[in-house]
Amino acid sequence: MRPFLVAIVFSIALPSFAQQPVLNLMPIPTSVQPGTGWMIIDSSFSVGINGYSDSRLERSVDLFLSNLRRQTGMPAQLMRLSEAAQARLVIQASRANQAVQELGEDESYRLEITTGSAKLSAPTGLGVMRGFQTFLELVETTPQGFAVPALTIVDRPRFPWRGLMIDVGRHFMPLDVLKRNLDGMAAVKLNVLHWHLSENQGFRVESKKFPRLAAMGSDGLYYAQDQVRELIAYAAERGIRVVPEFDMPGHSTAWFVGYPELASAPGPYQIERKWGIFDPAMDPTEEQTYRFLDKFIGEMAELFPDRYFHIGGDEVNGKQWDANPKIQAFMRTHGLKSNQDLQAYFNQRVEKIVSKHGKIMVGWDEILRPDLPKNIVVQSWRGQESLAQAAKQGFRGLLSYGYYLDLMWPAARHYAVDPMGDGAANLSPEEAARILGGEACMWSEYVSPENVDSRIWPRMAAVAERLWSASSVVDIDSMYRRMEVTSRWLDWLGLTHNASYAPMLRRIAGSDQISSLKSLADVVEPVKDYTREETAPVEPTSLTPLNRLIDAARPESATGRQFGRMVDVLLTGHASDLTRQEIRGMLTAWRDNQSSLQPLESQSFLLEEVVPASENLTRVATAGLEALDYMDRGARPEEAWKSKTLTLLADAGKPQAQLLLVIVPSIQKLVQAAAGGSAAGY
């Protein structure tokens, strides 16, 4: 499970082109050994398979070549599978990967590139897929043509379970959205799509045995079984397992619209439109509940080939149970002292059903009870301590705490969370091996098919690196640099995290003239954690349009980050003239931005709430310029200026339109520095 060799080499001397390329690999491989020179990739490039081959391996080659052709702009007739003897890149796999991909299958590979040829060898087809992604990341435009640097990479993942959970219950995501995200996942070597398929707000899969689940519980927004099979096949071709989640006994209102008899209180039920934790829960005391689940899970166990089956199990508030005398009587009869005990009873029953249908149960933290079989997997939203507890009891676990993409954290904050960190740091090797990896979670209260990519990407790549690369890979600057390159590569793959930005801004502006709105949007971020819900002017529901600036703004502002870095350099006193000019230029543009935005404001209802944020940008930038002026003059400002300005900045630091103006902390630093008289020689 641990890398046998950690030798990250970024600067490789390549005398033949007299330049030092910087590798843009993400995740960083276990080991990179630089070679000399480049292998040119021209239209004669082809791939051959040496030794073991099957149709799936050939399909992997096809996918790889189609990406390579896209990257280089080659016609579809070129760059094909050929005889190994003629091929520039030879693939050598020792054996097939499993027909249904399994947890822990070998994903390692070795990629050797010389100036004349390249060889990608791996124990299984999965390793070949991972190696192909690395190869694609190595392709560069050089003076001699497209090329990959000569080198040897030996690589294997740190954790065997590297996932992304997408919640299609709260907001339905059409198949093409999921497919492009699978392409993105493959690019960063993730291997599990955790498909959160049922929620209070929607039940998203066709069941032939219980057709009212989707017919009445989905607003018509669900996946037909053929579509499910299509997606699973699409994922399998990319080395990605698909683990379905059907959340029970809570988070299940949508089930009850068609089947109210499952619930712990009489119906009728409606699809829930609000967000939160709700009362409806399955009745764990009725045998018909288990008969239903037996049939249903049996059907789904056939539809979803993966060995793992997620039953949710989170956030049951117990109110329906408390209020139901029959359930209370059942609890007394069976010696169940609390709702937790009742849920544990339910989980035990469900685990038997899941197991009977050949699957291994996965559930959120709450399912963890010593009386469940040790082969279940616990997914922790609570943290490494909780994972460690499970591991000590013999349970395997996944970390999702720290990887909630909906909280709008910066990538660096996710990146710093290690499944083996904190509470899990001191496990025995045996216990540690039970920590399988982690999953980033894209809960979808505030994401639509239009902006979901921008919530997942590119930050997902940072989590993917945490789960693949060595724990010692922690350089934030390197991560951000490579994340930006990865983000561009994801553009090629059809991800819309960048492409949807301008159209969304145009809609908000009601105009094609969006440069001033974009300047503002580039330096704001949505409020963090659960603040959006807590501070919403009107209670948001699943029917609320997601077309505000908060929905277009990126979770993490690259401009804000870059500006922050420049200010930090400035305050070291070692900034170049160019940096100083750039800072001043940015501040000036921000100061003047409102005057360009203003004419638009009266034209669009979606801009109304943005005005105060825009005005703040002017105020904050003005303060920054004043601070610079003081520093340039070497003059210490009056205390009154400092206190007035810091008050202004504190105000401007508060959310406007549920957006944070991300340059405020840097301007505060500038003001402090100017007022502290530390200006000399800055």
Added chain:
Amino acid sequence: MRPFLVAIVFSIALPSFAQQPVLNLMPIPTSVQPGTGWMIIDSSFSVGINGYSDSRLERSVDLFLSNLRRQTGMPAQLMRLSEAAQARLVIQASRANQAVQELGEDESYRLEITTGSAKLSAPTGLGVMRGFQTFLELVETTPQGFAVPALTIVDRPRFPWRGLMIDVGRHFMPLDVLKRNLDGMAAVKLNVLHWHLSENQGFRVESKKFPRLAAMGSDGLYYAQDQVRELIAYAAERGIRVVPEFDMPGHSTAWFVGYPELASAPGPYQIERKWGIFDPAMDPTEEQTYRFLDKFIGEMAELFPDRYFHIGGDEVNGKQWDANPKIQAFMRTHGLKSNQDLQAYFNQRVEKIVSKHGKIMVGWDEILRPDLPKNIVVQSWRGQESLAQAAKQGFRGLLSYGYYLDLMWPAARHYAVDPMGDGAANLSPEEAARILGGEACMWSEYVSPENVDSRIWPRMAAVAERLWSASSVVDIDSMYRRMEVTSRWLDWLGLTHNASYAPMLRRIAGSDQISSLKSLADVVEPVKDYTREETAPVEPTSLTPLNRLIDAARPESATGRQFGRMVDVLLTGHASDLTRQEIRGMLTAWRDNQSSLQPLESQSFLLEEVVPASENLTRVATAGLEALDYMDRGARPEEAWKSKTLTLLADAGKPQAQLLLVIVPSIQKLVQAAAGGSAAGY
């Protein structure tokens, strides 16, 4: 066929919002009658069907609503089909359109919008589809919300055949490329996709009767029959007919790879890689040719439901016929005096086969011979005169002359070509009625799936308007303004004409830092007409990568056009200070652009050829600035400056890297004006 009312109203007073919105409809409707106020489109918006309904009409509503939701950012649960009594937009169709869409079906509609509700009525479901597109174009972001202006539009097409031909023979286009282009076609009310399916370079459809056609003639790049059906269904849902073309007897090398016995000279044959007109042609003297075509056309006639069937018939050079004694003998025996006669004989035989299978034959100019039945349709690449000749002989015709998108003409030039103009201007009403419309042609020597959208769009919209709107609609400025808006709307629909630009430039630059390359790319255009082929440094083939700057550059530079307009205003002597500053600003940026581009040039082989073009930009912009300086000073330059500068500009006007620097003519005007001493008060 002629509009009954031409009353284009662009500025509609809308007192309630105290602004005068400019309608962005393209094509311009037959009549627009402004109303007062706006109808708000919020999440309660729904569509109802009054009277006649069927599943296809409901599907049209679904497609419309899905576009409307995308445009406004509404969740998928909202904006649904509802009871007519509750609906804000009520649809009233008198009857179904034909199960298989027919030429000349009524596409008219009437759209009435008041502040409270809207009604879209049409004789058929086709008219409803067209009206939906108009409605979508009317949606704006306003201070009160999304809204459409109150108005009444009565609209019908001028011509019943408004098409786009896509050549998938020379470069194969995957299904998703065609689908997104069908979305674009529907947006501008086109109604025919002419699918050019076979060429010397590829045979692109699976034939079950003759499997070697695709298996050996396509490099594996062809459409399975299920895919063909899928595309036809997709088109039908958008009110678009699909007319297949199988080019014969020439342009048919790819057929002969698998079936050399069809050819007029012995094989074996290879898929052609070069461009041009080649010798191989079917043998019109062998009965086995007709037996083959009978079976083949029979199979295709079933696969493609449209009544019209295109047999190509263009550009047979006759060399194989001349060289084959058996064919020469046949010609003598049958009194066929020329290869044209032989081809006419072939066409007559093929027409009988086409007709036997229930289809009406379409062919290019060359097929026109009086002895063919009068129901065939001639597609003219030669011009209106040729069309008029056909019409006088009783044949129906389509214009494609003037609409060849591969020639890289500006939209205005296509826009100026009228099917009823020039040689067709003086036809009798009966003859004129035989001119069915036209088709833009996307020949694909130099287009790939990556850049084909940018070759078709947005210029296609100008041709679409020519074919739909009244002949009196000729305002170029209005056309360009609306074309740009349409271009943005096409972005929403998933067309990649804008989205692919930056990625292609990044590939050329080998870097994400493309601002200087983009500045250059924004003011160059590919060489026009057939110059690209004629001046190619290396003979281009179907295997040549299309990844050069010429492949990324837009056929028509919007920046160049805007700059040209500003210079023209400047030279009237009535330019504002802002315009003068803008011109100077643009010239200064261009002058300095090369210094930012230079560092990249040594990094990428794709930039090598670009260097001279970039240097020219610096020279030309410098000349422009010098001219401005003279004019500003009111000083007349020396003759030597003028002649040196004009020589420089003439040089810079020549293609570099097969690209034209489009600002050269405007700079020439500036230099002439400066030298002419007309500077005073400019």
